[in-house]
Amino acid sequence: MNTASRKEDLYELLPWYENGTLDDAENEAVRALLASDLDANRHARELRVLHGAVADEPIMATNMAMNLRRLYARLDPPAPRRPRWFMPLSLAAAALLMVAAGLGLFRAGERAGRFHTLTTPAQLPAAPADSVLYRVNVVAGVDAEQLEQLVGVPGVRVLQGPSEYGVALIAVPRAAGASVESRLRADPRLRFVAVVPR
Amino acid sequence: MGIAGFRSASEPCGPLRGHSVRAVVLRRIMKLQRDRFQVKESAGSGDDGEDIACLSQIALGDRAAFERLYRRYYDRLFRFVLRVTGRMNLVEDVINDTMIVIWRKAGDYRAAARASTWIFGIAYRKGLKALSRELRAPEVMDELPELEQPPSDALDREGLHSAIRQAVMRLPPEHRAVVDLTFFFNRSYEEAAQILDVPVGTVKSRMFHARAKLRPLLTQLLGD
Numbered sequence: 001m002n003t004a005s006r007k008e009d010l011y012e013l014l015p016w017y018e019n020g021t022l023d024d025a026e027n028e029a030v031r032a033l034l035a036s037d038l039d040a041n042r043h044a045r046e047l048r049v050l051h052g053a054v055a056d057e058p059i060m061a062t063n064m065a066m067n068l069r070r071l072y073a074r075l076d077p078p079a080p081r082r083p084r085w086f087m088p089l090s091l092a093a094a095a096l097l098m099v100a101a102g103l104g105l106f107r108a109g110e111r112a113g114r115f116h117t118l119t120t121p122a123q124l125p126a127a128p129a130d131s132v133l134y135r136v137n138v139v140a141g142v143d144a145e146q147l148e149q150l151v152g153v154p155g156v157r158v159l160q161g162p163s164e165y166g167v168a169l170i171a172v173p174r175a176a177g178a179s180v181e182s183r184l185r186a187d188p189r190l191r192f193v194a195v196v197p198r
Numbered sequence: 199m200g201i202a203g204f205r206s207a208s209e210p211c212g213p214l215r216g217h218s219v220r221a222v223v224l225r226r227i228m229k230l231q232r233d234r235f236q237v238k239e240s241a242g243s244g245d246d247g248e249d250i251a252c253l254s255q256i257a258l259g260d261r262a263a264f265e266r267l268y269r270r271y272y273d274r275l276f277r278f279v280l281r282v283t284g285r286m287n288l289v290e291d292v293i294n295d296t297m298i299v300i301w302r303k304a305g306d307y308r309a310a311a312r313a314s315t316w317i318f319g320i321a322y323r324k325g326l327k328a329l330s331r332e333l334r335a336p337e338v339m340d341e342l343p344e345l346e347q348p349p350s351d352a353l354d355r356e357g358l359h360s361a362i363r364q365a366v367m368r369l370p371p372e373h374r375a376v377v378d379l380t381f382f383f384n385r386s387y388e389e390a391a392q393i394l395d396v397p398v399g400t401v402k403s404r405m406f407h408a409r410a411k412l413r414p415l416l417t418q419l420l421g422d
Contacts (some may be wrong), residue, residue, distance in 0.1 A: 067293065071268070
């Protein structure tokens with residue numbers, strides 16, 4: 001490094017000599033320059049004035065608390081507003097889901113098999129074509145023979161039962177249907193009688 | 199200390215004291231964070247140690263530490279950002295932009311530089327960005343107009359300082375930043391270079407140009 005460039009380097013350090021942040025070696029070199037160079041002293045004086053002017057500047061900061069609130073609002077933004085179509089669409093979707101679930105359940109029930117009652121059996125035993133079928137429920141202990149006697153009409157056939165709960169299926173000639181029904185209803189041993197559709 | 203393990207915004211960012219499980223866990227995490235931050239015993243003293251403690255807690259999502267750091271830096275950042283941008287209307291937003299980066303990136307801070315150097319560096323970049331948004335073509339006065347000032351002997355100290363500050367405000371933002379970091383924040387040229395993210399030579403060069411632009415005024419005011 002020649003003397004001129006060394007001197008330029010030291011001139012460049014003058015601002016930091018002024019603010020006191022140079023290391024010892026740099027400080028020493030600048031001090032030596034100032035001891036021998038009038039122009040450097042003039043620069044140093046200007047920098048001292050500049051330093052004083054900048055350091056003395058009063059700046060009133062604005063309301064910190066208000067700005068902090070704005071900052072928190074940015075850090076925790078409110079949940080985005082949903083568009084107007086969102087609610088009707090979600091209600092429609094929910095309704096659709098419920099209908100689909102209902103249909104699924106209904107179909108599942110159908111697949112599981114039809115539900116049969118005593119008067120709508122899955123399969124009927126063979127019976128004469130001109131007869132009416134009755135499902136009857138008599139008190140426990142009445143057997144098929146006693147049931148035929150209870151009906152008291154010739155041509156009546158007990159097709160099923162009575163079961164241990166007294167449930168039976170009887171075939172009655174169509175002509176005698178009404179009288180058999182009224183006779184059965186009059187008997188205290190009968191709990192229930194109904195025509196079975198064929 | 200209020201509730202064990204929690205801290206209010208007015209308390210310093212030292213290690214947490216408390217007996218709750220949360221406090222113990224937080225202390226351990228903080229220790230790990232401190233190791234990660236590579237804080238040396240000698241480096242973490244004074245204000246910088248306090249700042250580093252705040253940053254390590256912010257990295258864990260501690261809002262109280264964040265608010266403390268905000269309060270510690272607000273005035274300094276206000277001054278610095280105003281100097282960089284020269285626009286009062288940008289200052290608050292730039293400070294908040296800076297603090298948001300700190301909130302999100304506190305874990306990225308490495309103790310190779312002072313915490314304040316890191317924070318001022320973020321503020322500087324945010325300030326320049328905001329300024330470039332505001333002024334697509336920043337107006338820079340290369341030649342200072344002749345000041346309509348009375349002769350230097352008629353100027354009192356405040357009048358002299360005011361005239362110089364006006365002249366400083368006419369410098370380009372990059373030059374203003376160097377002047378302010380040097381003469382208001384008393385930063386070394388290495389720290390100024392770190393904050394401005396430029397080589398040391400660029401800092402010296404900017405200072406040289408700033409001085410060259412201010413010299414006519416200073417000479418005039420000093421009556422040389």
